[in-house]
Each structure stands twice: as C-alpha cells, then as structure tokens.
Amino acid sequence: MVTNLPAEAKAKWIKVMEAKTPEEKLRALEEFLSAVPRHKGTEKLIGRVRRQMAVLRREIEEKRKRKAGKGPKFFVEKEGAAQIIILGFTNSGKSQLLRALTNAKPQVSPIPYTTRLPVIGMMPFKDIKFQLVEAPALFEGAAKGAGWGLKTLGLARNADAILIVLDGVNNPLGQLKTTLKELEEARITIGKPKGKVEITRKSAGGIQVVVFGKIVNGTVRDVRKILKDYKIHHALVKIYGEVSLDEIEISIFGGIMYKPAIVLINKSDMLTKDKIEYIVGKIQEIIGGHVKVFPISALKGVNVETLGEALFNTLExxxxxxxxxxxxxxxxxxxxxxxxxxxxxxxxxxxxxxxxxxxxxxxxxxxxxxxxxxxxxxxxxxxxxxxxxxxxx
Ligand SMILES: Nc1nc2c(ncn2[C@@H]2O[C@H](COP(=O)(O)OP(=O)(O)OP(=O)(O)O)[C@@H](O)[C@H]2O)c(=O)[nH]1
Ligand SMILES: [Mg+2]
The missing domain is CATH 3.10.20.30 (Beta-grasp domain)
Known part of the structure; x- marks a missing residue:
C-alpha cells in the first residue's frame, strides 16, 4: 500500500464510492478524511480529497444557483480545428488579443471587467481555423464559486487548449501563480504529464491492467493490490507513459485534467528587453520548460503572428x-x-x-x-x- 491507509479509512472509502448524490458523497468524504492519518505519505491523497470536496461543494452550490435560475450559461459549442480559451485577469488584454487574431470586435477598455460573456472569434492558420473564446476575467477565488469564476473555469475545462494572458505591467508572476492555483482547484493542470492512468469500473471480468508505457516503481501486481485494497474487483486500468503507483492510487480518487497551454506576457511594448527576459525566466522556473512562453503585444501586433503555429504544435x-x-x-x-x-x-x-x-x-x-x-x-x-x-x- 503506497499510503498505508488503515482498514477503517478504506472501509470509509467504500462508503464514498457507494454514495449516490453529491451531498452524500461530500459527507462520506468528510468521514473518510477524518480516518486518514496525517503524514508525508498521505499528503497528496489528502490534498486530492480536499480538492474533490471543494469541487463537490461547488457542484452543490451550482445546483442551488441553477435552481434559482440565475445568470447565463457560458457553454460554447466547438467549431473549427480546436477550441482555445483565452484566460487571464481583467485588463490583461484578452479582448485586444482576440481582436488581433480574429475578426471579432470585443470591447477593449481600461475599465476592469469589461467582458462579461464569452466572446468567440475564428483564427485562420494555414488552411484551418481555430476557435478562440475570450473568457470573462479570472480572479482570485474564482474556483471557490465567486462571481462567474466557476463558469470561466468551466470554459477552460471544456476547451482543447488554454492561452494564458498575463498583464506584463501588472505583476505577471503573481497573475500566473494565481491562475495556476485557480486551475488546480478546478482540477486542471497545464502542460503535458509524463503519463496518464485511466480506470474504468466494470461489473465483471476481474482487474485488467494494460500498460502502454511503464509503471515506474512497481508492477501490474502492485496495481491489482491497490485496487483490491479499495474493494475494486472489476476494472480496466490503462496506463500510458510513465506513471507511479502513487499516481495510480490517486487516480482512484477522481482524475485531474491536463490541458495544453501557452503562456503569453502581454503589453511587451511597455517592457524593456531585460525585464521581458527576467519575466520569461521566472515563468519557466514556475511551470518548467514544457510550456511555451511568449512575450507579445496585442496592441502593437508584436509576436502575435507566431501563435497559430505555436497552437498547432502545442495541440499536436x-x-x-x-x-x-x-x-x-x-x-x-x-x-x-x-x-x-x-x-x-x-x-x-x-x-x-x-x-x-x-x-x-x-x-x-x-x-x-x-x-x-x-x-x-x-x-x-x-x-x-x-x-x-x-x-x-
Ligand atoms: N500597451 C498595451 N496596452 C494594451 C495591450 N493590450 C491591451 N492593452 C490595454 O489594456 C487595457 C485592457 O485591455 P482589454 O483587451 O480590454 O483587456 P481584457 O483582458 O479583455 O479585460 P476585461 O475584459 O475587462 O477583463 C486596454 O486599455 C488596452 O488598450 C498591449 O499589448 N499593450
Ligand atoms: Mg475583455
């Protein structure tokens, strides 16, 4: 057992799996959490369960709100080669960017929170078109359900890729950190994971493990053992790329979603070369080398012509x-x-x-x-x- 859960906690997890409604599930998760010992080995698990609880609370809250019939839905039907959401803080230049890349004419203004509904534009690249969607601004606390925060994050969840727009002259690193935090709370991570686990529960047939990649610190037998510990007796487990036993255990608790992303430092026309270099370096420290970072000026049209190719490659x-x-x-x-x-x-x-x-x-x-x-x-x-x-x- 990776995290060495006591039998009591496992029994409570079974209750979680049996829960039918979000309300029941939330209560069962609370009880489960109270039975999980706190130590280094359970940190990740606890974090994951807490996030799952946060998501459930939001779901319950959303359901309440929907019942009240408040506010329009943000869902945008997909069109073109891929749907890409433009995500960022207010005034970062999302509307300006949409204008630079498409024929859409969203209002650009220094007044905060100008864009209140998603705005769609088609961006031509070679002989295909990307569908760009400007999302109403992200802000700290969005994932907790304030304002339209959850709807904006819902757009990110539904999109094929994310363009993160940072305001280069207004604490871009802070904006990036908050954006990543809000995405994570909504169980979205950017960039490409080393591996992926898919667990499909079945009603018969035992546990089948198909390894397309590699389990880095264990064997198929270990995977079976983990599932059995959670009283999962019938399931198809698919492992792609490099995956650890911890990640397999965590994926039992509800997966995380990976989105390809590109980070844009906008308003480069207001920044010195040195400053741009410094910000790019810092951003790479935060997100690692696998996510592309571009300084751009949506206003002056600097570097925006490279985005089609970058999206095409990032989306593979x-x-x-x-x-x-x-x-x-x-x-x-x-x-x-x-x-x-x-x-x-x-x-x-x-x-x-x-x-x-x-x-x-x-x-x-x-x-x-x-x-x-x-x-x-x-x-x-x-x-x-x-x-x-x-x-x-
Ligand atoms: N100097 C400079 N200003 C920019 C650039 N892009 C946008 N701006 C300015 O920044 C302000 C906000 O731009 P918007 O495009 O409306 O920002 P937004 O992210 O859509 O903001 P909301 O919809 O209100 O959340 C406007 O005054 C723009 O003129 C840029 O590349 N350089
Ligand atoms: Mg806007």
Missing part, C-alpha cells in the same frame, strides 16, 4: 487530406487529427462504415515511402498526407 495536430479512388484532386479542406492518428482513424472520421469495411489505403505525402504507397489501417499518418481509402462495397 496534423492535417490529412482525403481523396476518392479514381479522382485526381484531393479534398481542399483537411481533416484535423491528433499526432499519432492512423489510417483507420482517418477512415472513422469520414464515416464509421469506411473503417468497418476497411481493406487498405494508398498514401501520398510525408508518411509515404513512395507516392501512392499501399498501407494497412495501422499506418500512422503525418501532417500533409493525402489518404485514399479502399473499402469493401
């Missing part, structure tokens, strides 16, 4: 063109897929019938050994490929 997208057998021309508009997608994913995207009746495909472009190479369904496609699918009639 590829464009694939399709072509009908016997027709020379390929589709003018690409399908947008994730890196690592296969020919079968392409077929599935066109029509589920095509993937079911798939026979083979012909490929032109970067992933083809020679033009028109004949490949099977598992062939991994690349950005710029043209795919011609042959299926049984």
């Amino acid at each position: 997208l590829i464009r694939v063109y399709t072509k009908q057998p016997g027709v020379d021309e390929s589709s003018p508009e690409p399908l947008v897929l994730r890196k690592g997608a296969t020919v079968l994913d392409v077929a599935e995207r066109i029509h589920s019938r095509l993937s079911k009746n798939f026979r083979y495909a012909k490929i032109w472009g970067p992933s083809a050994k020679y033009p028109g190479e004949r490949v099977g369904g598992n062939h991994v496609v690349m950005d710029g490929d043209i795919v011609e699918i042959h299926a049984k009639a």
Whole structure:
C-alpha cells in the first residue's frame, strides 16, 4: 500500500464510492478524511480529497444557483480545428488579443471587467481555423464559486487548449501563480504529464491492467493490490507513459485534467528587453520548460503572428487530406487529427462504415515511402498526407 491507509479509512472509502448524490458523497468524504492519518505519505491523497470536496461543494452550490435560475450559461459549442480559451485577469488584454487574431470586435477598455460573456472569434492558420473564446476575467477565488469564476473555469475545462494572458505591467508572476492555483482547484493542470492512468469500473471480468508505457516503481501486481485494497474487483486500468503507483492510487480518487497551454506576457511594448527576459525566466522556473512562453503585444501586433503555429504544435495536430479512388484532386479542406492518428482513424472520421469495411489505403505525402504507397489501417499518418481509402462495397 503506497499510503498505508488503515482498514477503517478504506472501509470509509467504500462508503464514498457507494454514495449516490453529491451531498452524500461530500459527507462520506468528510468521514473518510477524518480516518486518514496525517503524514508525508498521505499528503497528496489528502490534498486530492480536499480538492474533490471543494469541487463537490461547488457542484452543490451550482445546483442551488441553477435552481434559482440565475445568470447565463457560458457553454460554447466547438467549431473549427480546436477550441482555445483565452484566460487571464481583467485588463490583461484578452479582448485586444482576440481582436488581433480574429475578426471579432470585443470591447477593449481600461475599465476592469469589461467582458462579461464569452466572446468567440475564428483564427485562420494555414488552411484551418481555430476557435478562440475570450473568457470573462479570472480572479482570485474564482474556483471557490465567486462571481462567474466557476463558469470561466468551466470554459477552460471544456476547451482543447488554454492561452494564458498575463498583464506584463501588472505583476505577471503573481497573475500566473494565481491562475495556476485557480486551475488546480478546478482540477486542471497545464502542460503535458509524463503519463496518464485511466480506470474504468466494470461489473465483471476481474482487474485488467494494460500498460502502454511503464509503471515506474512497481508492477501490474502492485496495481491489482491497490485496487483490491479499495474493494475494486472489476476494472480496466490503462496506463500510458510513465506513471507511479502513487499516481495510480490517486487516480482512484477522481482524475485531474491536463490541458495544453501557452503562456503569453502581454503589453511587451511597455517592457524593456531585460525585464521581458527576467519575466520569461521566472515563468519557466514556475511551470518548467514544457510550456511555451511568449512575450507579445496585442496592441502593437508584436509576436502575435507566431501563435497559430505555436497552437498547432502545442495541440499536436496534423492535417490529412482525403481523396476518392479514381479522382485526381484531393479534398481542399483537411481533416484535423491528433499526432499519432492512423489510417483507420482517418477512415472513422469520414464515416464509421469506411473503417468497418476497411481493406487498405494508398498514401501520398510525408508518411509515404513512395507516392501512392499501399498501407494497412495501422499506418500512422503525418501532417500533409493525402489518404485514399479502399473499402469493401
Ligand atoms: N500597451 C498595451 N496596452 C494594451 C495591450 N493590450 C491591451 N492593452 C490595454 O489594456 C487595457 C485592457 O485591455 P482589454 O483587451 O480590454 O483587456 P481584457 O483582458 O479583455 O479585460 P476585461 O475584459 O475587462 O477583463 C486596454 O486599455 C488596452 O488598450 C498591449 O499589448 N499593450
Ligand atoms: Mg475583455
């Protein structure tokens, strides 16, 4: 057992899993927490449970509010290659940025909290378009349910990526720290994790563990043991990348969501080169090297033209063109897929019938050994490929 929980705590966890309503679950979690000993090994677990409780409290609160019928919903239907939310404090320049990147015309103003509802704009990049959504400003306490805070965080949760806009002249490092804290409380972390655990509860079939990556400090048997300790007897556990036993145990308590993100230091026109360098360095200390940081000026249009490419790469997208057998021309508009997608994913995207009746495909472009190479369904496609699918009639 990673965290060495006493039997009493485990018994209480079972109560948590049996809880049907958010209210019941919250009460069960409180009891569970009171049975968890406090030491170094349980720190992460306690933190996670507390966050889960905070989320439940908010859910309960939200439900109450919805019943009261207050305020509009912030949900934005996805369009284009990906939905990207522009997230930041008030006056950081979110509206100015949306104006710089799209045809949308949100009001730009030095008056705080000008944007009160999500504003949508389409940002062209090569032959695709990203859907940008300016979220009403984030602020300290948003995750606790003040104002529209939860709705703004909900937008972040629903988006494919986040553009974090910092006001370069108004404590950008403090803004970043608060933004990360609020996201974390909403169980969102930015950047790419080393690994991922997916646990799907089943009603029969025992515990199946499928390891696509590596368990860094244990074996499949340890994973089974952890689940059994929580009286989970039937489940499918999928492990991607590098994952520790601790992370597996924690994922039983409700997963965290990872969002690709880019950090923008706006108003660079008001900053000296040295100052910009200093801020970039500090930000990298906070978030590590895996998240890109760009100084920009939304007002003067400095560096904004690089954002399309940066988003495309951060989202790990590829464009694939399709072509009908016997027709020379390929589709003018690409399908947008994730890196690592296969020919079968392409077929599935066109029509589920095509993937079911798939026979083979012909490929032109970067992933083809020679033009028109004949490949099977598992062939991994690349950005710029043209795919011609042959299926049984
Ligand atoms: N110097 C400079 N000023 C900027 C820049 N971007 C925005 N501003 C100014 O900052 C103020 C706020 O800009 P907005 O785009 O309205 O900020 P916002 O983040 O949308 O703010 P809210 O919607 O109120 O939360 C305005 O006075 C803008 O003119 C920039 O790159 N440089
Ligand atoms: Mg605005």
